[in-house]
Amino acid sequence: MNLYPFKFQPILKERLWGGTKLKEVLGKPIESEITGESWELSAVEGDISTVANGPLAGTSLQQIIDQDPEGLLGKDVFERFGKDFPILIKFIDAKQDLSIQLHPNDELAKKRHNSFGKTEMWYVMDADPGANLIVGFNKDVTKEEYSKSLENDTLLDLLNYEQVKEGDTFFINTGKIHAIGAGVLLAEIQQTSDITYRVFDFNRRDKNGNLRELHTDLALDAMDYAKKDDFKVGYDTQKDAVNTMVDCPYFKTNFMNLDKDLSLDVANRSSFTILMCVGGSAEVITEAGSVKIQKGETVLVPANSTNISIQTDSVKLLEVTV
Incomplete structure (x- = not known):
């Protein structure tokens, strides 16, 4: 099999909080006013990417891996993950705030969902003036304090807000409470996993008038309650270099x-x-x-x-x- 550089058909996802920047800024072929995600490279079951260019156009990512796993993945990656593609790549447009959420680590995700955990990073591509992200707590909290804040509808008072601009980069390790704020367009790199524990959704209702499901109990043992300043990524921007x-x-x-x-x-x-x-x-x-x-x-x-x-x-x- 001739393995050349591949582009894939974007997998477009409507979201309650989505908008139109994926089309206006990135040229994605969206038709909806609430498209929130473009999955660029995915091996998530039910959402496996399809080649868009060259002789293998129309072939799925998984078919290519199955035919030549070491050629596509690399020997070390194949030995570690088998034929499971370990990375999920997305562009995300938040017209509204995303739900406040966190992701389990590998151990919990395997035990509960037979899945990888979900460590991820964000690169901000565009941000409206004043747009922000929620990343972590603004102080150390206990499980009891956190639970009480949910009962009293005061969770937002415990969260850390980061105003952002183009080029800002964040590393979101498992267990860290977080949310992408309204007006942010970003690139997301993550483990191949679609496991999210939603803990607060601003009491919004979907198009059918229903509140979205929360995962309050699952989140309790997955959350890191400590205040940590380990999320903002500092990096060089030297021209014509890696x-x-x-x-x-x-x-x-x-x-x-x-x-x-x-x-x-x-x-x-x-x-x-x-x-x-x-x-x-x-x-x-x-x-x-x-x-x-x-x-x-x-x-x-x-x-x-x-x-x-x-x-x-x-x-x-x-x-x-x-």
Whole structure:
């Protein structure tokens, strides 16, 4: 099988809190006024990505993995995860505040849901003036204090708010209470998991007039109640270089702001490479083929590639590996 750089059909998700920026800013083919998510690269059951370019157009990501797991995933990734693609890539548009939520760790997720946990990171692509994120508590709280705040409808008083702008980056480890605020458009990189414990939803109702399900009891033992300043990611923005952003057990992400061509020697990289375009445009070339990428698009470069050439005069990329 000829494994070339792949683009995939976006999987578009309507959400109560979604808007139209995925179309207006990123050019996604949305028809709804409440589209909140574009899943760019997914192996979540029921939402498996389909190739959009080249000879394998129409083939699912899982079919490619099944036919050549080491070629696509890389030897180390295959040994660790088998044929399960370990990363889920999204763009998210929050016209309204998302629900306040958290995600379980691997151990709890495996025990309760037979799933990976959900460690994730956010890169802010666009933010309305004054837009913010909720990340963690603003003080150490006890389980009892937290539970009482839910009863008294005072949870918001315990939360930490972070005003954001383009380029701000956050690492959300499991157990951390969080929410994306209204007016934020971001790129999300996460473990392959769709397990979310929703704890507060501003008492909103869906289109049928129903309150959305909360996961109050499940969240109690999954939550980190300590105040921690471990979420804001500081990173270099050196031009025409590979700048480290996040290096955790589940994924590694680098930032590239290029005004000229760059060649990456990946012959010894035993992992696939994901390139998310968060600004500008480029052509991504390997020995097996090439593909153009622009803001709001994502390319998966198979692990058996030995060199990735990025040809551009202006592009901003997030590079993700395992």
